Amino acid sequence: MKTSSRVLMVVAALSLGLLFLFPMWKIYLKAPQYPEGLEMHIWVNKISGNTESSLQNFNILNHYIGMEPIHAESFKELTIMPYLVIGFIVTGVLVAFIGRRRLVLAWSALLMLGGAVGLLDFYLWLEKFGTNLSPTAPIKVPGMTYVPPLLGSKTLLNFDALSLPGWGSLGVFLAVVISLLIYFLTPKMAKPQEILRPKPTLV
Amino acid sequence: METILNKLRKAAPAAALLLTVAAGTALQGCQKTNGNDATGATASALSSDAASQVYVAPGKHDELYSFLSGGFNGQVSVYGLPSGRLLKIIPVFSQHAENGYGYSEESKAMLQTSHGFVPWDDLHHPKLSRSKGMTDGRWLFVNGNNTPRVARIDLTTFETVEIMELPNSAGNHCSPYPTNNNEYVIAGTRFSVPLDMKGGTGDVSLDSYKDTFRGSISFIKVDQEKGDMDLDFQILVPGFDYDLANGGKGPSEDWVFFTTYNSEKAGTLKEVGASQNDKDYLAAVNWKLAAKYAKEGKAREMPANYYHNKMDKGTHTAKSTVKKKVRYLLPEDCPGLMYLLPAPKSPHGIDVDPSGEFMVVSGKLASAIPVFSFSKMQEAIKNKQFDGEKNGIPVLKYESVLAAEVKEPGLGPLHTEFDGKGNAYTSMFVSSEIVKWKLKDFKVVDRIPVYYSVGHLMIPGGDTKEPYGKYLVAMNKITKDRYLPTGPELAHAAQLIDISGEKMKLLLDFPTVAEPHYAQAIKADLVAPKSVKFHKLDENKHAYVAKKESDASVTRQGNVVRVKMTAIRSHMTPDNIEGVQVGDTVYFHVTNLEQDWDVPHGFAIMGANNAETLIMPGATQTLKWVPKKAGVFPFYCTDFCSALHQEMQGYLRVSPKGSNVPISFSTGKKKAASVALK
Ligand SMILES: [Cu+2]
Numbered sequence: 001m002k003t004s005s006r007v008l009m010v011v012a013a014l015s016l017g018l019l020f021l022f023p024m025w026k027i028y029l030k031a032p033q034y035p036e037g038l039e040m041h042i043w044v045n046k047i048s049g050n051t052e053s054s055l056q057n058f059n060i061l062n063h064y065i066g067m068e069p070i071h072a073e074s075f076k077e078l079t080i081m082p083y084l085v086i087g088f089i090v091t092g093v094l095v096a097f098i099g100r101r102r103l104v105l106a107w108s109a110l111l112m113l114g115g116a117v118g119l120l121d122f123y124l125w126l127e128k129f130g131t132n133l134s135p136t137a138p139i140k141v142p143g144m145t146y147v148p149p150l151l152g153s154k155t156l157l158n159f160d161a162l163s164l165p166g167w168g169s170l171g172v173f174l175a176v177v178i179s180l181l182i183y184f185l186t187p188k189m190a191k192p193q194e195i196l197r198p199k200p201t202l203v
Numbered sequence: 204m205e206t207i208l209n210k211l212r213k214a215a216p217a218a219a220l221l222l223t224v225a226a227g228t229a230l231q232g233c234q235k236t237n238g239n240d241a242t243g244a245t246a247s248a249l250s251s252d253a254a255s256q257v258y259v260a261p262g263k264h265d266e267l268y269s270f271l272s273g274g275f276n277g278q279v280s281v282y283g284l285p286s287g288r289l290l291k292i293i294p295v296f297s298q299h300a301e302n303g304y305g306y307s308e309e310s311k312a313m314l315q316t317s318h319g320f321v322p323w324d325d326l327h328h329p330k331l332s333r334s335k336g337m338t339d340g341r342w343l344f345v346n347g348n349n350t351p352r353v354a355r356i357d358l359t360t361f362e363t364v365e366i367m368e369l370p371n372s373a374g375n376h377c378s379p380y381p382t383n384n385n386e387y388v389i390a391g392t393r394f395s396v397p398l399d400m401k402g403g404t405g406d407v408s409l410d411s412y413k414d415t416f417r418g419s420i421s422f423i424k425v426d427q428e429k430g431d432m433d434l435d436f437q438i439l440v441p442g443f444d445y446d447l448a449n450g451g452k453g454p455s456e457d458w459v460f461f462t463t464y465n466s467e468k469a470g471t472l473k474e475v476g477a478s479q480n481d482k483d484y485l486a487a488v489n490w491k492l493a494a495k496y497a498k499e500g501k502a503r504e505m506p507a508n509y510y511h512n513k514m515d516k517g518t519h520t521a522k523s524t525v526k527k528k529v530r531y532l533l534p535e536d537c538p539g540l541m542y543l544l545p546a547p548k549s550p551h552g553i554d555v556d557p558s559g560e561f562m563v564v565s566g567k568l569a570s571a572i573p574v575f576s577f578s579k580m581q582e583a584i585k586n587k588q589f590d591g592e593k594n595g596i597p598v599l600k601y602e603s604v605l606a607a608e609v610k611e612p613g614l615g616p617l618h619t620e621f622d623g624k625g626n627a628y629t630s631m632f633v634s635s636e637i638v639k640w641k642l643k644d645f646k647v648v649d650r651i652p653v654y655y656s657v658g659h660l661m662i663p664g665g666d667t668k669e670p671y672g673k674y675l676v677a678m679n680k681i682t683k684d685r686y687l688p689t690g691p692e693l694a695h696a697a698q699l700i701d702i703s704g705e706k707m708k709l710l711l712d713f714p715t716v717a718e719p720h721y722a723q724a725i726k727a728d729l730v731a732p733k734s735v736k737f738h739k740l741d742e743n744k745h746a747y748v749a750k751k752e753s754d755a756s757v758t759r760q761g762n763v764v765r766v767k768m769t770a771i772r773s774h775m776t777p778d779n780i781e782g783v784q785v786g787d788t789v790y791f792h793v794t795n796l797e798q799d800w801d802v803p804h805g806f807a808i809m810g811a812n813n814a815e816t817l818i819m820p821g822a823t824q825t826l827k828w829v830p831k832k833a834g835v836f837p838f839y840c841t842d843f844c845s846a847l848h849q850e851m852q853g854y855l856r857v858s859p860k861g862s863n864v865p866i867s868f869s870t871g872k873k874k875a876a877s878v879a880l881k
Contacts, residue, residue, distance in 0.1 A: 036800075053798030060772050060797075064846065138773075138847055 001099035005182050009104060012178035013092025018171030019044040019085050025122065025169065027148050028162040029058075040070075042122070044168060045082045047072045065146055065157075066137020067129055077121055084114065092175070101186050108179035115172050123150050249709050256701060257711045259286040264731070267663050267724045269676065270329045270343055271697065274718035277324045279345060279356065284663070284674060284724060285699055287713030295354045295363045296324030296347040303816035304363070308790065308825035309745075312521035313512045316368045321350045327376060327720040328447075332430070336383040336452045336668040340729035342430045344379040344388050351375035353390050353423060355430055359735045364516075367432050368509040370402035370529050371419040377445035381425070383456050387490060388423040388432065391461050395442035395468075402507025402529060412470030416442035419531075420461070422493065431513065436497040436530040438488065438541070441594040442468055444477065445486070446551055447618075452668050453559030455577040457491040460562055462550040466593075478568060482545040482601065484593075485553060485564050487580065489540055496537045502530035517744035519822045535595030542584060543593055545601040546573055552618030552659070556627065556642055557668050561606060565616035565629060572616050572629060574645060576606035607645040612638045617658060618721075620665030622672030622702055630657040630677065637677055637700065639707060651707040653698055656680040662702065663724035671726065675700040675707070678719040686714060695719055736800040738821030745823035747792035752776040757868040764789045764866070770804035770818065771796040772845040774870060775838075778853030782866035785830055785859055791816075791838075794823040805841030808855065815841045830857040 001009075023041035030037045039050035040058055047070060049055050059069040072078055088111055095103045130147030146156050153162040259265050265283030268290070273280055277297030281290045296314070298305030305314050305322050314322050324347030331338040343356040351372035355365040369375055369390060377391030397415040399405035407415050417439050424435040443463040451458040466483045469476025496502070507529040514521045534541040544562075547569040554563045555577075562575040580599065582588075588603035615633030622628065626648075629638050635656055639649040657679050663671040677698040685696055694714030701708040740750055749755045749767040755776045756767045764787050769776045775793075783789055793806045797820035807815035808828055816824040830836065839852035858864045 057799050060799075063772075138850075 001101060001182075001186050005186050006096045006099055008178055008182050009096035010093055012175045012182070013089050013096065015171045015174040015178070016085055016089050016092070018174075019168040020082075022167035022170075023048070024118075024166055024172075026164055026166045028164075029061075029159045030162075031159045034159075041166065043078075044085055045078050047075070047078070061159075062146075064137070064139045065144075066134030066140075067146060068132065068134075070129065075125070081118070088114070088175070092179075101183060101188065104179050104186075105183045108176055108183065111172065111176055111179070115176070119150070126150065253701075253708070253710045257285040257287065257699060259283065259288070264727060266727060267671070267674075268727055268730055269661070269663070269722050269724035270331070271678065271715055271719040271722040272326045272329050272345065273716050274327060274720050275325055276717035277326050277347070278716065279326065279329055279343065280716045280719075281361065282697070282713070282715075283727075284676070285710065287697070287699060287711050289713075289716070291361055292716060293356055293361055293363065295345055295356065296321075296326055296352065296366070298322045298814070300814040301817070303814050303824060303826065306814040306826075307816045308827055309520040309823075310514070312523045313363060313366050313514065315512055315523045316350050316352070316510050317370075317508045317525075318350060323349070324352060325349045328378065329721060329723050330379055330381050330388075331723045331725055332385050332425075333381055333383050333667070334385070336456065338664060338667060338723070338725045338729070340725050340733070342385075343723070344381055346375050346378035346390060348374055348376050348393070351378075351390075351392065353379045353388060353421075353432065355432060357430070358730050359733050361734075362514070364514040365430070365432055366510075366512045367423065367434065368511070369419075369421050369434070370507040370509045371396075371398055371437055371439070371531075372421065373404070374444075377420075377448045377461055379423075380448040380450055380459055382450055382459070382490060383452060385425045385427065385430075387435070387494070388425055389420060389448060389450075389459050389490065390423065391420045391440075391445035391448055392418045393444055393446065394418075395444065398439070400505050402505065402509060409470055412442065413468045416468070416470070418442060418445050420445070420488065422490070422497070432511075434509075434511075434526065434529060435494070436502050436532060438493060438532045438534060440486065440534060440541070441596065443484070444473075447553055449553045449555055449666060450490075451555050451559050451562075451577065452557065455555060455559040455562075457489055458577075459488050459490045460553045460555070461486040461488070462546065462553045462564060464549040478549060480548070482547050483550055483566075484543040484598070485546040485550065485562065485575065486596075487542045487544060492540055493532060493537070496532055496540065497530060501537055502532050504528050504530050517742060519738070519743065519745050519824070539584075541596050542580070543596055543598045544575055544580065544604050545590070545598065546575075547571070552616075552629075554619040554621070554627075554666065556621050557623050557670060559668075561642060563619040563627060563629075565618055567615055567617060567632065569616065570611070572609040572612050572619070572640075573601075574606045574609065574642075575604045579606065580604045609640050609645045609647065612640065612647055613650065618660060620660055620662040620675070621670050622662055622665070622675075623670035624672050626672075626702075628660060628662065628675055628702065628707075630660040632656055632658060632680075635679075637675065637707065639702075649706055651700060651709065653677045653679055654681075654685050654696065654712070655683060659719075659721040661722040661724060663726070671724075673701070673703050674710075674724075675702045676722060676724070678715070678722060680718065682714070685712065697722075737798055737802075738819055740794075740796065740798055740821040743794065743821055743823060745792070745794070747790070747825065748823045749776075749792070749794045751796070752870070755868070755870075757782070757866050759787075759866050762787050766791045766868075768793045768806070769796050770794070770806065770840060770851070772802065773840075773847030773851045775804075775806075775840070775851060775853050776870040777868035779867075779869045780853070781856040781858075781868070782864050783830060783855060783857050784862055784864075785833055785857060787830065789828045789830065789855075791826045791828065792823055793818050793826070795820050797821070802844055803842050804844055804851070806838065807841045808838040809836045817842060833857050833859050 025042040027040045041048045131145045148161045149163045267284040269282045279293040294304040330344045332342040351369040357364045372392040373396040374393030376393035379388045381388045395416040395418040397405040397407045420438045422435045424433045444465040446462040463484045465477035511524045546564045548566045549568045550564045550566045552565040583603040588600045589597045590600045613631035613634040617630045617632045619629045640647045657677045661676045679696045682693045682696045698712040699710045795818040816826045818824045836855045
């Protein structure tokens, strides 16, 4: 693999770092009495909002319909995911060192799989929170569930809910796109000598 | 065409003015039927596009905040301009059942004085804090007339955060005036009193007024960062009545001016006794020099006893400190400190124009408005153009300081403000009108009737270097037929007048709360962005805070029961309390756990002898309650907080004294009783 490809591979691996800088996903709620809106931010390692108290305010609203309170501690995923992401970053950099085209593909595929699992998991917990409602909820609308949209918008009683990926997801997107580009644009045969040559100035 | 009123004005010699004053109301009647341009013909005075000029569409904000004093209600009311929408009532010197101010355990200390708990006062003059001579939107200072006090309102919360009592003062009317960088807030006494030189008044014969009565001017130092006040020193002044204060700006910014009446020193029937001298005085005090004298050891000290009450942001609790001494200066000891300028007659307003050169004195009983020149005053002091002295204070010659007199302005000039475009506007109490005149030639150029008997008027920033010369607000004492009648007591009125053009145009009038005396206004964008939305629960340092529901508790200590309660949409924790006995003193320390804007919770319990409390998000407030009979007492939230607000309630069981029902409390399923402390 050419030096430029290796550098790109490092970039792909490091772009996953965006997950620690920005939320992966954002859910926006808007209602007549919340003109300023309420935002829930889902990070790779935590759940927050656009303000310090957004989560509390989310939960206050949710308690009317009997939804379980949302806390970061409710999600095991949030303790595991950071390590997975760090794992991908480390292996990505290793792949760049090794410079094998096939490994790039494997890394990319695993990452896509990870992303898909993540999305599925996210969908499942939206489903769980939105449908697993307390039978003693103060407000019960027959047949109503409160699953926010995975992507896009939906009306939930008086709220307009909008769900969109955050900048953190861009990291995953970039990692996949860049690594796939490397795979497809790198010539199949790489000279072994080139692989063995040390590259101390790589990063 | 000359009106009857104008004829009268011309014909009336100075001596007949009193009679004219008495006939004021009758004259208004004449005006009405007379039908000329200065009359009460409402329709003709109202400009045709008035409605669009004051229309602030739903959801849109006003350009300005205005703060109107409430006079005898002890409150400040906040109105948006130009809409005239009432935004808030801020209790200052009065208890306020609406939010428990003065009733809650935390706020009671705010109303403590050396006379005990004084839950009322007469609030006349709001004054905004200043930076470089311009209002800065940080604090509002106000005076309490009756039991002399000065208060500070924090404009991030619109709450009264500090009240200081003033010793050696009576009728704190001439108050408060903040200097151009909030160095001092200056407050003068209205009534002179026989000082006992221990901070109070002496037990003397009332006949001894001339010999024993004195006035005082208090210099309250303001912390530049936090705004906290501290009485630095006082000046003991001759025994006149001191009416209003205002400060210089630009060249005159080291000076503060006070109008006085009763230079006759009459102690009885002042109506006549204090109206004899053709001229009273404008007292000019060099406040920078006064501060220097005080600092350099010219100040003497006397014992005193006055309260200083402060609300602590962290604990949401007010604390009183009793101060035991006060420093004072005597003008006769301090050359250059103070001068008297003769001013006709029983002057009320003293107003310095934006350039700082002209001091306009409105003599309620005078037939002309004298305008003094600051540069001439400086010249006269230099050249010692004195006309004798009073109590060791030099009196300057009237002609030596006079710039001009505004002739025939109307009847009963009271107060003047400026538009920053070279015009002055004076309210005329007796002839119920606002008169516009030019500072250039002191000629009257326009007048507009007001309904009725205008006291003060206000131009936003009209007492600063750069007035916002778009609107003028007239504060009227009488409304008679202006609104639907409401029995003998009618609303007072504020009238909004467009002063952007050559002619004044009436735009709107709106009823006000109690009696507005004076007002200040400021551009909304200097205040609104800093408005606090809620208190941070993490920063709540109240002694009995419960920051989460698991912190809630009920504990007994002798016959005191403390309930640490939390409130959140839509329940209180605990909502079942047992073990309280008749005669216990129960304190409900309620913490509002919300961290969202505009979600206060209230707390009220049946039979409480005080009020409710209204607890802002993140704050803790305490209601004291002494049950007098056994039974079950409901309590509930009084602020419609949510769809389940009506359900936000609980029960407290009261058992007879000595009963063996243990203290217990719960919300939902019962929790173990907390240990009773004996
Ligand atoms: Cu409530």
